[in-house]
Amino acid sequence: MEGMVRHGSQIVPAQSVMLLTVYCLALSLVYKWRRCLSAGLGGVVKSQSPSPPLTQGKRGLSPDTSDPTKPITEMPSMEMARAGWVLRTLLLNEQEQVLRERKTAGGRMSVPMAASGSELVSWLISLEAGLDRQRATTMWQALLEEGIIFHVTGEHEFRDKCVLYQFRSDRDGIAGGCTTPQDIAEAEEHLQECLADLADRGPDAWLRMVLRKSSNDRTADDLEIIYEELLHMKPLSHLSNSMKRELASVIMFEAHPRPGSVVFEQGEEGRSWYLVLCGSVDVVIHGKGVVATLHAGEDFGKLALINEAPRAASIIVREDNTHLLRVGKDDFNRILRDVEANTVRLKEHGKDVLILEKSQGPHSSVKYVVMACTPARMVEHLLDSRLDSGSIDPALDDFLLTHELSNDASSEGWEEAALMHRLIIFRVYCADHTYCTLRLPVSATAEQIKVCAADKLGLRVRPEDLILAELKSNGERVNFRDVEVSVPTSLSLNGRIFVAPKDHLDALTVIAEQEAPTEGVELDLEDVSAKEMAYHMTICKQYHNINGMFALVLGLSNMAVSRLSLTWDKLPSKSRKLYMQLEATIDPSKNHRAYRGVVSSMDSPLVPFMPLLLKVIEDPPTPKNESEVRAYVRCLRTIDNQRTLTSLSQKLEPRRS
């Protein structure tokens, strides 16, 4: 059987065996270079691993890679590890010992196996005809940025000067000072390939080094290098040259060696705008998971800057050695805002979910026009958009009045499962009003909550004899069935969860805080003058804030207030008439015809009445700045118990007998 070789029980072509042998040899060589380096880098050679699942486990904070004297990788790449090994092996074989014991400036410290930057540059030039000093300097910087060589006291990037550098393996004492003839032969064999790798990486390494310097440390040459590079960057091609010049002094480089590290988290304040240089990042939204992956040439983080809103998503590094460019908020506003903030385009699972375009509003104000949007995103956008002047385009009115919003899992990608796994913190009370605080997924069943609460509260009752119930502020009780989920999110306003033995259920009484706020609110309404209050109420109408207007009218139309006839009588008839007109707009008959009439008679922008909008969605989406909204609602102290409201009202105007 010509050309075939027996391998175990298999017959394989001889060619494959040869390939396999070459491959094994190559692997062993690579292993040697990496072993030499990894011993000094924690001892483990890390393989290129895929990203960890993004919804689990702890995410590391991004390391600070802004210091240009430090490596930007956790482990050197195969190519640079090999180049380091080859150059060191050949340097050790030099007649005139380049690597030898040296004294640092001032003779303070003696360093073994060190060489000055200028000696290393001269030596490299001697290996390759046509190489100039600047090019050779960048090649050594390529080794320095991967932690293969170091400035002996860690103060400098690579310099063609009389400053000392060492190979890491010498600094950490993990490589011998001798070389075998076999090593030298191997190094010579790979030299040309290594020089080509270094020449290839040098200029980028130099650029990265310059981009890591603080603005103040950048020289005119540095700025020129950055500017030249910005001229060629596709994602910046729409910027004018003068903008690129300005950017050159402020744009910063950020390296993320590890997948899973967090660039920033959803809800944080926006401080920078980013551009992906290489690698990729995931856009992760609470309750939805990864909604998009951004690659080289794509940008992120401008929404929070132009909106003055919290970050709409977390950005998690997806690949090893992802490199980003960053522009701080002030610089973004100064240089880029006018151009970059022209369009905001958000994608989820490859589909555009929101495209906003800036346009000129009246009186040279700026407004954003929604060019395309999914219904779900529109609601999110409306819920938390504070775009510049807060203005929304007229097309939106039509949308609000006509669009049927649906919670279609397939088209909108609502990840109900992810929502259900979200952890929430809530209290469970006992009959004596002691309570425990639990942190469970939304999907936890009433039975699971019951068991956890009983355990924490020390209730010595079998779970089957316990009941979990909501006690509303009016004393009404609703028992949960054991299989029910989303218990804490289904409570009524001021409702509380109680756990009690079946035969003690009737003894449950409402907690004082359920009836009325037990603590003062930050803003004491009584400190505000009636005039001031009236001013703020009127402003809702003036600014077309129908939502705010309705909230006020609904509040005033509550029985506890509407019955205060003595007070109402004090109103001038003009105001009374105006109020009656407003009251008419909340009339829900004929599918909110009165409301629709008001909306159509108003010029844009306007804030629609949200409950009406949300009523058509079976399961309202979670707003983007969810944590903020939740914190707000948690601190919102209201009285929803009609009995309490009526008794307060009667204190003001006792019932006439």
Ligand SMILES: Nc1ncnc2c1ncn2[C@@H]1O[C@@H]2COP(=O)(O)O[C@H]2[C@H]1O
């Ligand atoms: N579908 C998306 N939803 C929200 N943010 C997204 C989406 N896709 C990309 N992003 C980017 O993620 C960034 C998170 O921070 P910002 O809110 O500042 O700006 C956001 C957008 O630039």
